[in-house]
Amino acid sequence: MSELKIVDTGNELRLLGMDEASKLLGIQKSTLYDMTMRRAIPVVKIGRLNRFKLSDLEAFINQNRQEAQS
Template sequence: MINLSELDAEELVDARVAARLLGLSVRTVGDLAARRAIPLYKIGRGNRFKVSDIIEYREARKVH
């Protein structure tokens, strides 16, 4: 598992890392981005996700 404390909140990561942070499949992360549930950043031909956006998405779905 990736330790969030090792990542900068403004860092951009690929879908594979985003999926590991969320505990989801890479395909599901792609689906979330397609539905605009998680912001997507196009860098060249690749897609990237900001760590702070991933954390925000995860926290918004937290059950208390």
Template sequence: MTTTSSSTLLTRLEAAQLLRIQPQTLAVWASTKRYPLPVVKVGRLVRYRLADLEQFMKGGE
């Protein structure tokens, strides 16, 4: 059973698809801190919280 909640962690690819941008763009944003989009590190992996992406899409901080 799959549940989707605002605390769900998405991969960079999934987050990019949601935002309709290239995954490389998210990588650049994370390294340059261009936008206040928090990144969650799970070991070496980069993840994005669904709630953070939804807030970003709304234009809120």
């Protein structure tokens, strides 16, 4: 199977907030926050704010992908 490629038509360095990142991953914000605290997912800290690079989220999705068993 091919890897997931998320197309971002905006700026390459666009950072996503907690709301956008959690919606993209299909998880609750509290789960995403917990994952960032455990360093399971890359995060960019801007002061007290957590921001996520789209390319980091894409890589996280692809690294955690599991093939279906037949």
